[in-house]
Amino acid sequence: MSDLHRDIKQLIIDALGLEDIGIDDIGDDQTLFGEGLGLDSVDALELGLAIQKKYGIKIDADAKDTRNHFSNVASLAAFVSAKQEA
Amino acid sequence: MNFVINFSIAQWRAWAPGLESVDDWQAWSRQPVVLPASDAAPDVSFLPAMQRRxxxxxxxxxxxxxxxxxxxxxxxxxxxxxxxxxxxxTFEILKDLAADQPLSPTQFSLSVHNAVIGLWSIMRGETSEMTALAATGDGLEHGVLEAAALLNEGSPAVLLVITEEQPPQVYAPWVDDVPFPYAMGLLLTPGDDWRLDLCAQAGQWPGSDWPHALDLLRTLLNDETTCQHAWKNRVWTWQRNR
Known part of the structure; x- marks a missing residue:
């Protein structure tokens, strides 16, 4: 697990108030929304906000690949890395 | 204008920090005191973690x-x-607004007054009629009036929940009727164990040291027969018939 993966998992837990879950309970490739971790649309908005705040990046909610970036921790980490390098 | 409604109180429940059982409330009712400030919250482990978070x-x-x-x-x-x-x-949202920060979608969506009944509906799969009221000093009575109307329409029972959270300190100059956080639930059924009537009243009426819901609870627990509550020009009288 890279530091970025670890940080994003911790961010998910803190921002969404996942009381009974630790970072080891979230797989890098585990689906976050609907299936898998079972997050919902309010979580998506809250997580988007938390990512923007923590990493100082802008997320376009209407862009059609935004949904793909939020599939799992690995895709989020790749997205954050790419945005930070840009 | 006078009006009278009748109903029965089949069951009740109440919670405040440190007061959970009937015995706790009985002791408090005999000798009511302001409870020490506390962050304690009631146990809702009957809900799945993903729902209660x-x-x-x-x-x-x-x-x-x-x-x-x-x-x-x-x-x-x-x-x-x-x-x-x-x-x-609400205060957290206002602080973010004042600091020009984006608002938390979770805080925003759950700050509205009917958020609790929305969550209740989702978590229980309950689609019956639900109402969220914010009256001033006699919300309990207005809630009972609403419940009585539902009973009159044929509901075999109506659940009434009244609750107040301790407001953030900054509201202290304006909010003086929440000495500590509390909640009371009443299961109301058709019947005539209780009678509630409303009379118009001019002039001053002595206030109570306690939130009115808790005064009613003391009436229930101490087997008293009447409980009166005045707000503005309205005087409500609760009368136990049996």
Whole structure:
């Protein structure tokens, strides 16, 4: 697990108030929304906000690949890395 | 104008920090005191973790008193009453606004006054009529009036939940009727064990040291027969018939 993966998992837990879950309970490739971790649309908005705040990046909610970036921790980490390098 | 409604109180539940059982409330009723400030919240572990994670203390209080009363009673209408509502959430949102920060979608969506009944509906799969009231000093009576109307329409029972959260300190100059957080649930049924009547009243009426819901609870626990509450020009009289 890279530091970025670890940080994003911790961010998910803190921002969404996942009381009974630790970072080891979230797989890098585990689906976050609907299936898998079972997050919902309010979580998506809250997580988007938390990512923007923590990493100082802008997320376009209407862009059609935004949904793909939020599939799992690995895709989020790749997205954050790419945005930070840009 | 006078009016009278009749109903029965089949069961009740109440919660405040440190007061959970009937014995706790009985002791408090005999010798009421202001409870020490506390962050304690009631246990709502009967809800799955993913569902309860977003519940504020206000919502937890409402669920903890309402859930046991609703057990085994599908299609139970709910009247939710709170004068001040989710003041801690509102204050967090206002602080973000003042600092020009984006608002938390979770805080925003759950700050509205009918958020608790929305969550109740989702978590219980309950689609009966539900109402969220914010009256001023006599919200409990207005809630009972609403419940009586639902009973009159044929509901076999109506759940009434009244709750107040301790507002953030900054509201202290304006909010003086919440000495500590509390919630009370009443399961109301058709009947005539209790009578509530309203009379118009001019002039001053002595206030109570305690939130009116807790005065009613003391009436219930101490087997007293009447409880009166005045607000503005309205005097409400609760009369126990049996």
């Amino acid at each position: 977003r519940l504020s203390r206000l919502a937890r209080m409402a669920f903890s008193v309402g859930w046991p009363l609703a057990e085994g009673r599908p299609d139970l209408p709910l009247v939710f009453i709170s004068r001040h509502g989710e003041t801690p959430r």
